[in-house]
Amino acid sequence: MAALYFCSDDNNGNMLRAMQQAMPNLDIRVWPNTGNKLEIDCAIVWMPPDDFFDGLDNLAHVYSVSAGVDHLLLHPGLRHDIPLIRLFDAGMGDKMANYVLYGALHAQRCMPELTLAQQARNWQRTAIPDPASVPIGILGAGALGQKVASHLSLNGFPINQWSRSAKQTIGSHFIGDEQLPAFLAASQILVCLLPLTANTTGILNEKLFTGLPDGAYVINPGRGQHLVVDDLLKALDSGKLKGAMLDVFETEPLPEDSPLWHHERIVITPHIAAASTTTESAEQVAQSMKDVVNGTEPRGLVDRQRGY
Ligand code: NAP
Ligand code: GLV
Numbered sequence: 001m002a003a004l005y006f007c008s009d010d011n012n013g014n015m016l017r018a019m020q021q022a023m024p025n026l027d028i029r030v031w032p033n034t035g036n037k038l039e040i041d042c043a044i045v046w047m048p049p050d051d052f053f054d055g056l057d058n059l060a061h062v063y064s065v066s067a068g069v070d071h072l073l074l075h076p077g078l079r080h081d082i083p084l085i086r087l088f089d090a091g092m093g094d095k096m097a098n099y100v101l102y103g104a105l106h107a108q109r110c111m112p113e114l115t116l117a118q119q120a121r122n123w124q125r126t127a128i129p130d131p132a133s134v135p136i137g138i139l140g141a142g143a144l145g146q147k148v149a150s151h152l153s154l155n156g157f158p159i160n161q162w163s164r165s166a167k168q169t170i171g172s173h174f175i176g177d178e179q180l181p182a183f184l185a186a187s188q189i190l191v192c193l194l195p196l197t198a199n200t201t202g203i204l205n206e207k208l209f210t211g212l213p214d215g216a217y218v219i220n221p222g223r224g225q226h227l228v229v230d231d232l233l234k235a236l237d238s239g240k241l242k243g244a245m246l247d248v249f250e251t252e253p254l255p256e257d258s259p260l261w262h263h264e265r266i267v268i269t270p271h272i273a274a275a276s277t278t279t280e281s282a283e284q285v286a287q288s289m290k291d292v293v294n295g296t297e298p299r300g301l302v303d304r305q306r307g308y
Contacts, residue, residue: 001027002027002029003029003041005045007046008047014278039058084302084304093147095273097148097150099273099274103245104136108131109128135160135189136160141161141163149171189218205228220246222248224246245266288300
């Protein structure tokens with residue numbers, strides 16, 4: 001029994017060391033040094049290359065060192081019958097909550113307008129609305145959406161959350177496509193914390209922006225493919241939206257010639273909203289492996305039908 005490891009962001013080896021510490025008896029091999037591929041029965045990965053799974057004929061489980069698993073569901077080399085297990089929060093919730101709070105304050109404190117005024121050397125004393133009058137809508141009420149909601153609420157923002165199924169949330173809760181228009185109309189700042197699935201691809205589009213109040217602000221730390229870039233640019237240029245903060249992009253790194261880089265109302269961050277914490281990630285992977293051995297369903301087991 002051996003695990004094959006590849007995490008694209010683990011340049012300093014901290015995640016690998018955490019995994020080795022959490023699972024001292026596991027033979028963890030670091031791709032491309034696979035040894036005998038037939039001995040490998042599980043993989044621990046983030047963004048593995050296209051040929052990563054080639055020849056892993058005895059692979060039984062894949063542990064994703066991430067919340068989103070779209071990179072694995074769409075991976076050209078991964079068989080569709082292999083169970084996928086993802087991270088659940090693992091330190092990302094608190095970081096995501098701060099990222100979104102930063103974006104929400106940027107919008108509520110009128111920074112898009114004030115940044116333009118500064119560039120024009122214009123002493124533009126703008127009336128700053130109270131957070132209580134700036135409702136925030138969160139698309140997604142999962143591990144991260146709920147953490148973000150509670151942090152924003154503690155900072156005085158009214159909260160709306162939207163998800164597929166009914167659940168207890170902070171603030172107002174909206175369910176499914178039928179309640180999406182009411183959710184949008186009530187959200188001055190919109191945050192996307194959905195997984196990327198067939199149903200959510202391109203959800204941040206012209207129709208959705210039209211449903212938001214005029215001058216709304218969009219924060220997308222979900223996935224780049226949630227956003228239709230041309231529709232965002234049109235909505236910003238028409239004044240329908242007053243700004244956007246984007247952490248994720250269809251192609252990463254964001255290509256140099258992307259019009260997003262230069263837009264004066266867009267804040268860009270390079271997919272750094274919320275990295276998982278190494279120790280928590282490793283402990284979760286170790287726990288999930290134990291669950292698998294004991295025949296218990298691991299908490300982060302992905303429902304391939306749902307796509308998350
Ligand atoms: P999660 O726990 O799976 O939660 C997903 C939420 O989205 C759930 O509330 C789910 O509804 C809802 N949802 C899914 N499909 C829907 C649909 N078609 N209509 C309405 N609601 C839908 O995921 P998470 O751990 O919170 O992570 C969310 C995403 O954040 C990840 O998939 C990833 O793309 C992104 N992320 C980004 C970063 C970053 O650094 N930028 C870091 C971590 C994660 P139900 O509750 O009804 O199932
Ligand atoms: C990061 O984007 C994740 O999905 O964990």
